Amino acid sequence: MGRSRYRFIDVTQPxxxxxxxxxxxxxxxxxxxxxxxxxxxxxxxxxGLKIHAFVILxxxxxxxxxxxxxxxxxxxxxxxxxxxxxxYLREQRIKTLLDQFAFYKKAxxxxxxxxxxxxxxxxxCIQSDEMxxxxxxxxxxxxxxxxxxxxxxxxxxxSARNYAGDAGLIDVCMEWY
Numbered sequence: 369m370g371r372s373r374y375r376f377i378d379v380t381q382p383x384x385x386x387x388x389x390x391x392x393x394x395x396x397x398x399x400x401x402x403x404x405x406x407x408x409x410x411x412x413x414x415x416g417l418k419i420h421a422f423v424i425l426x427x428x429x430x431x432x433x434x435x436x437x438x439x440x441x442x443x444x445x446x447x448x449x450x451x452x453x454x455x456y457l458r459e460q461r462i463k464t465l466l467d468q469f470a471f472y473k474k475a476x477x478x479x480x481x482x483x484x485x486x487x488x489x490x491x492x493c494i495q496s497d498e499m500x501x502x503x504x505x506x507x508x509x510x511x512x513x514x515x516x517x518x519x520x521x522x523x524x525x526x527s528a529r530n531y532a533g534d535a536g537l538i539d540v541c542m543e544w545y
Contacts, residue, residue: 377493382420382434382544384503385489387446391472394426395453395465402525404452405429408445409538417441418541421504423511424525430507432494434544442489450484500544504531 376383389395396402402424412435413419420432435441457466466482473483494500508520508528520528530536 376439376491379438379440380434380436381438382418382432382494382500383438383491384494384507385431385433385442385491386428387431387442387489388428388486390469390483390486392427393465393468393472395457396424396426396429396525401453401456404449404456406525406537408449408452412441412445413539415441419527419538420500420541420544421507421527421531422538422540423507423523423527425510425514425516430510431489432500432503432507438491442491446485446489453484454482494544497544 396405405424409417409419409422417433417435417438420434422429422431422433433441454466454469457469469482469484473480474487492503494503508523508526508531511517511523511526512520517523520526521532521534525537527536527538527540530540531542
């Protein structure tokens with residue numbers, strides 16, 4: 369996935385990943401657009417993806433997950449959500465965003481008119497309990513650091529509520545080893 373130094377080390381182990389919208393375009397500003405991501409994560413969870421933590425912000429999401437083939441599942445996630453997001457934008461006639469996704473599309477992506485996600489997810493294999501705790505804290509504190517909320521569990525589109533003992537928007541696996 370992508371052309372970077374980041375690689376999936378062991379596709380069955382938990383990895384910290386970031387999915388970024390092309391050119392950091394803010395599209396997850398409406399509940400309908402965020403629901404596309406959540407719907408895909410729910411489907412993949414039912415199909416074997418273990419989600420340990422997540423946060424969705426206006427132009428990217430962080431995810432800690434594992435599965436039998438994480439590279440394949442993240443590819444499925446990005447493909448499905450890109451198609452659904454572009455369809456949503458077409459249905460809502462949000463031409464400004466569609467024009468941006470066409471303009472910023474990488475030149476080698478000649479098989480499509482638009483590109484939604486940046487290439488790659490910068491996967492980092494979680495190699496210890498300490499690293500897992502640090503990455504979960506980073507994920508959950510992202511909206512706090514940006515000044516959107518005072519407490520991580522106040523951010524609706526995050527697994528911080530799950531870790532605080534409240535119901536979250538999707539189920540997460542809080543046991544990782």
